[in-house]
Amino acid sequence: MEKLKRSERIAAMVKILGDHPNKIFTLNHFTEKFNSAKSTISEDIVVVKQAMEKMSLGKVKTISGAAGGVRYIPFTTKSENKRILEKVSERLSQNDRILPGGFLYMTDVIYSPLIIQGIGEIFASQFDYSDVDYIVTVETKGIPLALMVAKAMNLPLVILRRDSKVTEGSTVSINYVSGSTGKIQKMSLSRRAIKPGSKVIIIDDFMKAGGTAQGMVDMMREFDTEVKGIGVLIATKEPEKKVVEDYIPLLILEEVQQAEKTINIYPNAILI
């Protein structure tokens, strides 16, 4: 292979690291790929690290020792959070989103890869996921979001289903009470999906009373699994007391006024 120049090596290295957040690449990986000496690669890494920091594009960490190497860690600053969350709030405030019953049409926003990629990185900046094993969500609307969080944290995604399916093998099912409607609902999960004794973070798109989140917490108990955190894109302001206690909402939905056609939604103040 033709030898790359320093700036070309750096370009390729950033692409590889950035595409695989939180994956550790050994120095050998790059010395072989670029046919370069270890000292050269180490110098390249310093440049990459400085560039990411100066431009607030995340962090690059080197790990020394036998299992050592380098990895890219997505990290958003408060000003970046503000920019992203204000843009999303603005889009979700468009009054033609109001549906009968005071619901908000928002699938165009929460299925947009560009938007939820940024949101995934905000979540990755809020949680300590150093010993977390899985990201957990429940079908359907939260899946794209949860996948982007899983990608940023380099963790596998687990999706709870409403019904058990033949393609899941033996499953565990639980009933739970939707906190807002009081209705009994069901969720189910393949017994193979989670190793007992694991740690998880729960991600969902929306929380009103928190019943669904509590259902997921209950399901995790069936798998002897510890819930290390709960993140939701949008939490309603009322009821202020949710069924679950510790959760991080990125946006607060204060009010949808069907008659006046107004929507009041804004970023969670502690994040911006």
Next chain:
Amino acid sequence: MEKLKRSERIAAMVKILGDHPNKIFTLNHFTEKFNSAKSTISEDIVVVKQAMEKMSLGKVKTISGAAGGVRYIPFTTKSENKRILEKVSERLSQNDRILPGGFLYMTDVIYSPLIIQGIGEIFASQFDYSDVDYIVTVETKGIPLALMVAKAMNLPLVILRRDSKVTEGSTVSINYVSGSTGKIQKMSLSRRAIKPGSKVIIIDDFMKAGGTAQGMVDMMREFDTEVKGIGVLIATKEPEKKVVEDYIPLLILEEVQQAEKTINIYPNAILI
């Protein structure tokens, strides 16, 4: 802001371009961000372009004129396809995946962000999506995959639901016949989800007889929408004649032998 060195600018530029595939960034975007002259940025782009090409990490295209700028286009070579698809085939061939009824347990693979990111880029390299408006899938198992395709192509994702939901507003529902079981099933989509006259690519995780894919094609007709392509991660070898004609499978599942505990799955030969 402190001025960046060339290699630092290049590192930051690759991160920004790579995070936003197919999004056009103007030269001005970078001249402002890096406080540098247009000629300097143009030289940087040439380096980035060469590095991506030399290392087969995708393409960087410059667009001249008033609406001009630069964008990153994910592109996988045949040898990259081979590497990714053989790895996925190998994982899916583990004989403890066989479920009662000869089904394959595969959610751990198709919900793995790292795996499906690569698969999304393979799909993006197979389709001409220059005039496509949406990626369309049906819940649930195909969603992570379809999102990664949507991300690689920089297109919004549309998810067909099995039932209509209050959070979707008015919906269009159709019945379709599952080609393999002969059962009547339902899918529904919000009337707001797709603009009439659009073009779409359909993505799903699995195709046996093709009934679900045909259902999606029928649904698109209800929205006056043209289907430009269909991509599935896995197609079964039998029946060879599917209900839909033009589709691209990445993997072929030839056989699951429950008694012998063997699975025969391999990459689509034309891709590798």
